[in-house]
Amino acid sequence: MNDVLVLAEHLNGELKDVTFEMLTHARVLADAGGAKVAAVLFGSGVGDLAEKLTAEADEVLVRDHDGFANYNSAVYQPVLADVIRGREPSVVMIGHTAFGVDLAPSLSVALDAPLATDLIDLAVEGTDLVATRQTHGGKVNERVGFGDAAVRLVTVRPAAFAPQAGSRGGSVIALDTDVPQEPAFRRFVEYVEAAAGDVDITKSDVVIAIGRGIKEEENLAMINEFAELLGGVVACSRPVVDAGWLPKDRQVGSSGKTVKPKLYVAIGVSGQFQHVAGMKSAETIVAINKDPKAPIFQAAHFGIVGDLMKVVPALTEKITELRA
Amino acid sequence: MKIVVCVKQVPDTAEADVKLGSDGRGIEMEGLPLQINESDNYALEESLLIKEDRDGEVTVITLGPESADEVLRMSMAKGADEAVRLADPALEGGDAWAVALALAKAIGGMEYDLVLTGCMASDDGMTQVGVTLAEMLGVPHATYVTEMEIGDGSVTVGRELEGGLVERVEMSLPAVVTIQTGINEPRYASIMGIAKAAKREIHTKSAADLCLDAGEAGEAGSRTKLLKLDYPPAGEGAEILDGTPSEASAKLANVLKEKGFA
Amino acid sequence: MPRVAARGPQAFNTRTGGHMPTLAEKYELLACIQCGRCTAGCPVSLRTPLNVRKLVYEGQIGPGPAGAHERPQAWSCTTCSTCTERCPKGVKPMELLIGLRGKSIERGKALPAVRDALESTFKHGNPWGRSRDKRAEWADELDVPIAGEGEAIPLLYYVGCTPAYDPRVQDVARALVRLLEAAGVTYSTFGTAESCCGNEVKRMGEEGLFELLVEGNRELFAGHDVGSIVTGSPHCMNTFLKEYGEPVGEVVHYSQLLARLLDEGRLEFKGSVEKKVTYHDPCFLGKHNSIFDEPRSVLERIPGVEFEELDRSRERALCCEGGGGRMWVEAEEERGERLADTRVKDAVDLGADVLVTACPFCLLTLEDAVKTSGCEGKIEILDIAELAALAL
Numbered sequence: 001m002n003d004v005l006v007l008a009e010h011l012n013g014e015l016k017d018v019t020f021e022m023l024t025h026a027r028v029l030a031d032a033g034g035a036k037v038a039a040v041l042f043g044s045g046v047g048d049l050a051e052k053l054t055a056e057a058d059e060v061l062v063r064d065h066d067g068f069a070n071y072n073s074a075v076y077q078p079v080l081a082d083v084i085r086g087r088e089p090s091v092v093m094i095g096h097t098a099f100g101v102d103l104a105p106s107l108s109v110a111l112d113a114p115l116a117t118d119l120i121d122l123a124v125e126g127t128d129l130v131a132t133r134q135t136h137g138g139k140v141n142e143r144v145g146f147g148d149a150a151v152r153l154v155t156v157r158p159a160a161f162a163p164q165a166g167s168r169g170g171s172v173i174a175l176d177t178d179v180p181q182e183p184a185f186r187r188f189v190e191y192v193e194a195a196a197g198d199v200d201i202t203k204s205d206v207v208i209a210i211g212r213g214i215k216e217e218e219n220l221a222m223i224n225e226f227a228e229l230l231g232g233v234v235a236c237s238r239p240v241v242d243a244g245w246l247p248k249d250r251q252v253g254s255s256g257k258t259v260k261p262k263l264y265v266a267i268g269v270s271g272q273f274q275h276v277a278g279m280k281s282a283e284t285i286v287a288i289n290k291d292p293k294a295p296i297f298q299a300a301h302f303g304i305v306g307d308l309m310k311v312v313p314a315l316t317e318k319i320t321e322l323r324a
Numbered sequence: 325m326k327i328v329v330c331v332k333q334v335p336d337t338a339e340a341d342v343k344l345g346s347d348g349r350g351i352e353m354e355g356l357p358l359q360i361n362e363s364d365n366y367a368l369e370e371s372l373l374i375k376e377d378r379d380g381e382v383t384v385i386t387l388g389p390e391s392a393d394e395v396l397r398m399s400m401a402k403g404a405d406e407a408v409r410l411a412d413p414a415l416e417g418g419d420a421w422a423v424a425l426a427l428a429k430a431i432g433g434m435e436y437d438l439v440l441t442g443c444m445a446s447d448d449g450m451t452q453v454g455v456t457l458a459e460m461l462g463v464p465h466a467t468y469v470t471e472m473e474i475g476d477g478s479v480t481v482g483r484e485l486e487g488g489l490v491e492r493v494e495m496s497l498p499a500v501v502t503i504q505t506g507i508n509e510p511r512y513a514s515i516m517g518i519a520k521a522a523k524r525e526i527h528t529k530s531a532a533d534l535c536l537d538a539g540e541a542g543e544a545g546s547r548t549k550l551l552k553l554d555y556p557p558a559g560e561g562a563e564i565l566d567g568t569p570s571e572a573s574a575k576l577a578n579v580l581k582e583k584g585f586a
Numbered sequence: 587m588p589r590v591a592a593r594g595p596q597a598f599n600t601r602t603g604g605h606m607p608t609l610a611e612k613y614e615l616l617a618c619i620q621c622g623r624c625t626a627g628c629p630v631s632l633r634t635p636l637n638v639r640k641l642v643y644e645g646q647i648g649p650g651p652a653g654a655h656e657r658p659q660a661w662s663c664t665t666c667s668t669c670t671e672r673c674p675k676g677v678k679p680m681e682l683l684i685g686l687r688g689k690s691i692e693r694g695k696a697l698p699a700v701r702d703a704l705e706s707t708f709k710h711g712n713p714w715g716r717s718r719d720k721r722a723e724w725a726d727e728l729d730v731p732i733a734g735e736g737e738a739i740p741l742l743y744y745v746g747c748t749p750a751y752d753p754r755v756q757d758v759a760r761a762l763v764r765l766l767e768a769a770g771v772t773y774s775t776f777g778t779a780e781s782c783c784g785n786e787v788k789r790m791g792e793e794g795l796f797e798l799l800v801e802g803n804r805e806l807f808a809g810h811d812v813g814s815i816v817t818g819s820p821h822c823m824n825t826f827l828k829e830y831g832e833p834v835g836e837v838v839h840y841s842q843l844l845a846r847l848l849d850e851g852r853l854e855f856k857g858s859v860e861k862k863v864t865y866h867d868p869c870f871l872g873k874h875n876s877i878f879d880e881p882r883s884v885l886e887r888i889p890g891v892e893f894e895e896l897d898r899s900r901e902r903a904l905c906c907e908g909g910g911g912r913m914w915v916e917a918e919e920e921r922g923e924r925l926a927d928t929r930v931k932d933a934v935d936l937g938a939d940v941l942v943t944a945c946p947f948c949l950l951t952l953e954d955a956v957k958t959s960g961c962e963g964k965i966e967i968l969d970i971a972e973l974a975a976l977a978l
Binding site for chain 2: 011016071072073074096097098099101102104105106108109110113114115116117118130131133134135136137138139140141142143144145146147149155183184185186187188189190191192193194206212230238239241242244248249251254255256257258262263270284285286287291292293295297298299300301302303304305306307310311314315317318319321322323
């Protein structure tokens with residue numbers, strides 16, 4: 001087996017968690033196949049980040065260039081393609097993030113290499129690598145092979161692997177690959193921070209989150225009452241924001257906020273990984289959902305299978321009784 | 325402005341017990357209602373809003389069996405002008421690469437300024453076809469788009485990144501944009517409108533029409549190989565508090581009390 | 587004198603070369619004498635900008651609005667039918683309002699909640715966004731007969747979407763099953779094969795979907811040689827009786843069946859309910875179908891019940907605002923007290939322990955109103971089947 005290449009993702013001078021998660025799993029794969037782990041880092045003024053990665057990989061390939069000051073797949077893609085052509089790794093791991101999803105498929109076409117996205121596992125089986133990914137909202141696991149490809153591209157679901165600190169003591173290798181000018185056909189304009197709302201859900205010890213199962217905007221009143229009882233704030237998953245029932249700053253998940261409260265109660269939330277990514281570190285997680293197969297029960301510590309319209313009023317009543 | 329919208333018909337499995345087929349390579353479709361993929365529906369709406377805002381023409385395209393005509397008719401009822409179905413069993417069963425290649429062959433032969441599609445299919449969750457298609461067409465792309473403004477020969481989009489951050493990108497046209505849910509409020513297609521659309525022609529294209537030979541289409545043309553479907557292993561999961569809503573709630577209230585929340 | 591719009595009430599459809607009926611023609615608005623009895627009787631005119639007379643007037647003097655999207659107040663109508671009932675000239679203002687909604691639906695301009703309810707009905711056969719295979723879950727712990735393929739059904743219990751899916755109203759369906767069992771009634775249901783009746787769909791203006799439901803249901807009924815039907819909601823009964831064209835069989839509301847079972851001595855109350863009870867007439871049972879006496883006769887025969895009428899009862903009963911698609915639509919620019927709140931307060935003032943009704947929508951809106959009007963703990967809302975089952 002050749003190298004396992006991991007593309008490091010970073011923003012505002014910080015490496016993303018998914019980078020460390022991928023590197024952890026890359027070491028497992030490389031050790032099994034007698035291969036090396038190489039981290040690839042593109043950016044502008046990223047010397048510190050390269051140092052941080054030396055413990056995680058056998059080699060840290062760095063291209064430090066002004067052209068990487070902001071992410072643009074049209075700039076990243078040809079440079080990364082060049083690096084891959086030069087090293088012929090067996091696997092290239094990219095985070096299944098807004099960044100990775102924008103980049104990996106175009107890389108796959110440029111290299112004519114197979115791509116499997118949103119992996120929750122990747123294992124050596126015989127001479128091939130087999131990827132595991134989820135379909136149908138997490139109700140099915142799909143195993144995917146890569147045929148006889150020499151280079152395999154994958155995007156890896158954030159939080160699929162638990163990160164462990166490495167002790168590789170890898171060397172930093174500065175690359176001198178050409179970095180193209182930002183093309184006229186796709187130009188980075190700016191980053192826009194989400195507007196701050198009246199409630200900061202990341203600051204509360206108790207978060208009551210609602211999802212698609214809430215069905216009607218009117219049912220929010222019942223949830224507000226329940227949240228008030230527990231001294232918590234009301235947050236939600238994506239469909240509630242799409243419906244316009246709560247503002248974007250109440251959304252928990254990969255494209256919303258990450259919360260780590262003492263208590264997280266997920267009501268009518270199915271538990272898609274994008275949501276779970278934003279709340280999995282809560283101390284105590286309670287799920288109320290009428291679908292016993294909902295993935296949220298995998299993330300929760302305590303669960304009630306039932307109709308939220310019955311459970312929430314009953315729970316409100318029981319807690320009120322306990323306090324009386 | 326000529327807009328092509330790529331749509332997919334998917335089963336609604338939100339509340340369903342998904343059962344695997346006996347060959348382990350598909351799910352049992354019996355009893356599952358079919359619908360337009362959620363983010364594709366937002367992409368379609370976005371195309372119609374552009375069409376209404378400036379003169380435009382919307383073509384919807386799908387790859388799938390005859391049942392997928394339902395999604396095309398619904399799209400025409402909402403205001404799409406033309407509909408194309410890549411209709412050939414040989415094209416089915418492919419991975420994102422094979423699907424994107426068939427779409428690229430079909431769209432490459434059309435006049436277009438903008439290609440819109442949903443950012444992810446709710447069934448296979450691949451998040452891959454739109455960008456692959458753009459690269460095959462040789463045009464720029466942007467993914468996870470939650471805001472869009474058409475300029476003069478260009479489009480400026482807002483991409484939704486992690487943590488609520490939005491990245492603004494400007495692209496020249498033609499371009500491929502993958503749309504995230506919530507960008508607009510999709511309209512309703514009345515049954516009467518769908519019935520009227522049923523009288524309109526749906527253009528069909530076979531693998532041969534797209535100049536794809538057997539090795540390039542469907543499963544044979546796929547770069548990844550589907551090996552097997554399984555049910556996710558039951559993890560440790562939550563401790564389920566059972567009983568009637570009242571009994572289960574009493575148990576939970578006690579747990580919360582022990583932990584100091586009640 | 588009002589300025590007559592250039593296009594006038596007679597419009598010519600240039601696209602087809604044919605004549606498209608104007609609003610005035612379609613709803614015979616020219617007969618209107620602008621007396622205002624419609625608006626004066628309209629229960630929501632005090633609470634919303636809906637002015638029925640004015641909308642009729644707009645249709646009289648010109649082409650009128652292109653749809654409810656131009657006059658969102660048309661979504662405030664509960665289709666209680668008071669306006670149509672009160673019109674001295676036979677004009678049908680309620681039909682005009684539904685027609686305006688229909689024009690919006692045709693243009694794709696349905697309100698999001700209406701859109702979701704309609705799409706769900708098309709996809710799953712119910713407006714609540716729930717999957718078809720959960721439709722019989724309410725009866726999981728009961729022994730409710732489900733007709734097999736092609737099996738004849740002399741008496742069909744048509745459950746309806748809200749009793750089948752809403753956790754509160756499921757209790758009503760279960761209570762009714764206990765009553766039917768106690769009376770030894772032989773009946774059957776369609777289980778998960780049952781689909782929405784279409785009453786609300788029609789009132790949301792989605793005529794095409796309504797026709798599709800009618801066709802499907804007629805086929806289903808015919809395939810089982812259905813004799814008579816007892817419905818779990820006055821809304822279902824209303825549409826089966828009046829809007830399905832050819833009769834689909836004898837259709838009764840469960841309060842009528844209960845009254846009949848009591849008359850025949852098949853249903854007997856062994857227990858009693860020592861409560862002061864009053865009754866809220868559902869619009870689709872009362873005003874629309876003149877069923878006033880049977881529910882009262884059931885209540886009066888429950889041992890222990892002390893029955894007293896609300897001031898506004900029978901034909902004058904106040905609407906709860908849950909009909910005509912309003913379960914899915916918030917009224918435009920609401921002001922003042924919700925009618926359901928007024929209703930609950932009236933019942934409390936009467937000193938009633940229980941406010942009884944006989945409709946899933948009334949039950950839900952009134953129960954909600956107990957909370958919003960601050961009457962919690964002062965009164966209980968029950969369905970007539972639930973109260974009767976308490977006395978078994």
